[in-house]
Amino acid sequence: xxxxxxxxxxxxxxxxxxxxxxxxxxxxxxxxxxxxxxxxxxxxxxxxxxxxxxxxxxxxxxxxxxxxxxxxxxxxxxxxxxxxxxxxxxxxxxxxxxxxxxxxxxxxxxxxxxxxxxxxxxxxxxxxxxxxxxxxxxxxxxxxxxxxxxxxxxxxxxxxxxxxxxxxxxxxxxxxxxxxxxxxxxxxxxxxxxxxxxxxxxxxxxxxxxxxxxxxxxxxxxxxxxxxxxxxxxxxxxxxxxxxxxxxxxxxxxxxxxxxxxxxxxxxxxxxxxxxxxxxxxxxxxxxxxxxxxxxxxxxxxxxxxxxxxxxxxxxxxxxxxxxxxxxxxxxxxxxxxxxxxxxxxxxxxxxxxxxxxxxxxxxxxxxxxxxxxxxxxxxxxxxxxxxxxxxxxxxxxxxxxxxxxxxxxxxxxxxxxxxxxxxxxxxxxx
Numbered sequence: 001x002x003x004x005x006x007x008x009x010x011x012x013x014x015x016x017x018x019x020x021x022x023x024x025x026x027x028x029x030x031x032x033x034x035x036x037x038x039x040x041x042x043x044x045x046x047x048x049x050x051x052x053x054x055x056x057x058x059x060x061x062x063x064x065x066x067x068x069x070x071x072x073x074x075x076x077x078x079x080x081x082x083x084x085x086x087x088x089x090x091x092x093x094x095x096x097x098x099x100x101x102x103x104x105x106x107x108x109x110x111x112x113x114x115x116x117x118x119x120x121x122x123x124x125x126x127x128x129x130x131x132x133x134x135x136x137x138x139x140x141x142x143x144x145x146x147x148x149x150x151x152x153x154x155x156x157x158x159x160x161x162x163x164x165x166x167x168x169x170x171x172x173x174x175x176x177x178x179x180x181x182x183x184x185x186x187x188x189x190x191x192x193x194x195x196x197x198x199x200x201x202x203x204x205x206x207x208x209x210x211x212x213x214x215x216x217x218x219x220x221x222x223x224x225x226x227x228x229x230x231x232x233x234x235x236x237x238x239x240x241x242x243x244x245x246x247x248x249x250x251x252x253x254x255x256x257x258x259x260x261x262x263x264x265x266x267x268x269x270x271x272x273x274x275x276x277x278x279x280x281x282x283x284x285x286x287x288x289x290x291x292x293x294x295x296x297x298x299x300x301x302x303x304x305x306x307x308x309x310x311x312x313x314x315x316x317x318x319x320x321x322x323x324x325x326x327x328x329x330x331x332x333x334x335x336x337x338x339x340x341x342x343x344x345x346x347x348x349x350x351x352x353x354x355x356x357x358x359x360x361x362x363x364x365x366x367x368x369x370x371x372x373x374x375x376x377x378x379x380x381x382x383x384x385x386x387x388x389x390x391x392x393x394x395x396x397x398x399x400x401x402x403x404x405x406x407x408x409x410x411x412x413x414x415x416x417x418x419x420x421x422x423x424x425x426x427x428x429x430x431x
Contacts, residue, residue, distance in 0.1 A: 007041035129257035155185030189226035226398035352409035358399025
């Protein structure tokens with residue numbers, strides 16, 4: 001008798017197998033007990049027939065408590081009525097670890113309650129599906145950038161300054177110096193691009209913001225590619241190819257998880273069709289004004305504006321060339337205008353807003369130095385970054401995508417936080 005995982009049930013139809021499982025729910029009648037089981041790879045049903053097992057086994061099946069761990073043996077059957085497609089007719093049950101008064105019962109629970117029990121909520125079907133999709137996005141990210149010739153580099157988590165000039169940083173002390181939890185790996189990726197041509201960083205980033213919007217986290221993971229000898233339009237092509245690649249891989253490899261989340265795959269398929277629309281910030285302002293929005297040129301878009309723009313095109317849309325006043329210092333000014341940068345945000349439809357922000361970078365030492373000073377930053381803190389413009393500077397572009405924001409969109413979740421069911425207890429400080 002072979003020991004298997006639930007996910008491999010299709011390979012063992014009509015075979016007797018052994019599986020280590022936890023009980024998620026149960027119901028029973030006089031002659032049959034239905035056990036909802038999980039083993040970390042998938043969820044399926046165990047059926048215990050009174051006539052087919054001894055009395056002790058059937059009584060155990062009726063009395064066993066939620067989240068009890070056990071070994072079960074039985075015959076795998078195809079079950080076209082279930083989402084998973086297979087079930088096990090249970091022959092024996094051996095309890096491994098008992099469970100009592102498990103707090104997350106099969107009834108509905110509020111978000112706050114679930115957030116306070118994230119270490120246990122991770123076992124439930126919804127966060128399980130979210131984490132499997134997250135894992136697939138990470139796997140596909142490495143596949144995409146490896147295939148495209150990028151080198152993965154790791155930027156520091158402790159930094160001496162703010163890459164985007166903000167004060168919303170977590171402060172600590174690094175021996176006798178001030179230090180901060182990283183806000184972005186981008187500046188370090190630029191150094192990497194000057195050495196390896198195309199690089200990407202992928203790691204945790206932090207924002208010390210007491211934000212109460214559904215879109216913001218104080219800890220999240222960021223993918224930040226940087227590409228030498230590349231202008232903005234080429235970067236936009238990489239961005240849309242990357243997003244479409246991720247969406248297609250989730251469709252191909254996470255069908256059951258999308259079904260668990262009630263995510264319409266036909267909607268996702270639209271987002272694999274390229275190219276994505278491109279409009280300028282100026283055009284976006286005019287489009288918004290023409291549809292009743294009270295917006296002035298120079299303001300950053302909020303959720304209502306971003307939602308309208310992306311839904312107007314019914315797919316992700318690039319908004320190009322934002323005003324300088326609302327973007328970071330390192331971006332390259334537009335060649336024919338002195339009020340905008342060569343940059344773009346990629347806005348996702350269905351109300352999820354910006355999922356990517358990127359730009360072409362300023363390559364001239366003197367101009368970048370002037371922009372650092374104009375931003376009120378200390379040039380000494382950025383001397384190493386300025387050095388990149390002194391020794392063989394080349395046109396280069398890059399972008400950043402927040403993993404959790406992307407997951408919220410691709411899974412159709414209402415809250416960014418629900419796309420990260422793993423315990424990140426700091427998120428409970430600022431709901």
